[in-house]
Amino acid sequence: MKYEGKAKRVYATAEPGEYIVEYKDDATAFNAQKRGSWVGKGATNNAITAHLYPQLEAAGVPTHFVRRLSDTEQLVKAVTIVPVEVIVRNVAAGSFSKRLGIEEGTPLTHPVVEYCYKSDALGDPLINTDTALSLGWATEPQLLRIRELALKIRGFLTPYFEQRGVRLIDFKLEFGTLPDGTVVLADEISPDTCRFWDAQTNEKMDKDRFRRDLGGIEDAYAEMLRRVTTEV
Numbered sequence: 001m002k003y004e005g006k007a008k009r010v011y012a013t014a015e016p017g018e019y020i021v022e023y024k025d026d027a028t029a030f031n032a033q034k035r036g037s038w039v040g041k042g043a044t045n046n047a048i049t050a051h052l053y054p055q056l057e058a059a060g061v062p063t064h065f066v067r068r069l070s071d072t073e074q075l076v077k078a079v080t081i082v083p084v085e086v087i088v089r090n091v092a093a094g095s096f097s098k099r100l101g102i103e104e105g106t107p108l109t110h111p112v113v114e115y116c117y118k119s120d121a122l123g124d125p126l127i128n129t130d131t132a133l134s135l136g137w138a139t140e141p142q143l144l145r146i147r148e149l150a151l152k153i154r155g156f157l158t159p160y161f162e163q164r165g166v167r168l169i170d171f172k173l174e175f176g177t178l179p180d181g182t183v184v185l186a187d188e189i190s191p192d193t194c195r196f197w198d199a200q201t202n203e204k205m206d207k208d209r210f211r212r213d214l215g216g217i218e219d220a221y222a223e224m225l226r227r228v229t230t231e232v
């Protein structure tokens with residue numbers, strides 16, 4: 001095992017350029033102050049990510065994804081994770097609403113790209129790209145590429161979900177670099193890392209059901225898997 005995070009484990013393989021990612025059933029929120037778990041969470045997030053990443057590749061977004069190996073495991077390219085979490089927002093919600101006093105659900109006239117330092121100890125504080133540059137977390141061309149890819153991913157995902165009756169409110173991305181410095185999309189795209197609201201009812205279909213004790217979390221994740229894999 002190379003690394004254990006809150007929701008995944010990463011294992012080395014016999015092939016130095018490839019890792020296995022195992023998706024766990026554990027869920028945490030508020031910087032791991034709240035903990036839970038439910039059977040099938042890991043498999044659902046693995047399946048959703050494994051369904052989306054090849055389509056993102058086809059849309060011109062290089063990713064770490066190689067192939068799904070089992071219900072809860074996928075093979076990925078070994079990358080060095082850029083310690084910057086990238087959040088893209090279409091609609092005000094969560095920490096954005098809280099920080100700025102903007103009502104949740106207020107549409108944003110332009111996509112908002114935010115950056116946070118990936119640090120459990122510090123609770124992923126908001127930073128800007130100058131901070132990432134000056135502390136050597138990424139180069140200037142890499143940061144420009146990350147923003148370009150984040151917006152390209154938004155451009156793919158927003159209509160993808162809309163066609164399946166889901167409003168994509170916001171989402172978090174992580175990027176890694178290959179040995180030659182190429183930036184690729186890493187981590188996952190799932191109800192753990194996105195806010196999804198039902199287009200008809202605005203019902204939450206994501207991890208906010210766990211964070212806010214709304215109940216129905218297993219059904220919401222299962223329904224998101226169903227919608228993501230629906231052919232339209």
Ligand code: C5P
Nearest residue numbers: 093094095096170171172192193194195
């Ligand atoms: O909490 P906040 O409003 O900043 O979250 C924005 C988006 O990023 C949400 O979709 C949330 O699920 C995701 N996020 C995440 N991991 C974090 C922080 C936020 O996946 N550490």
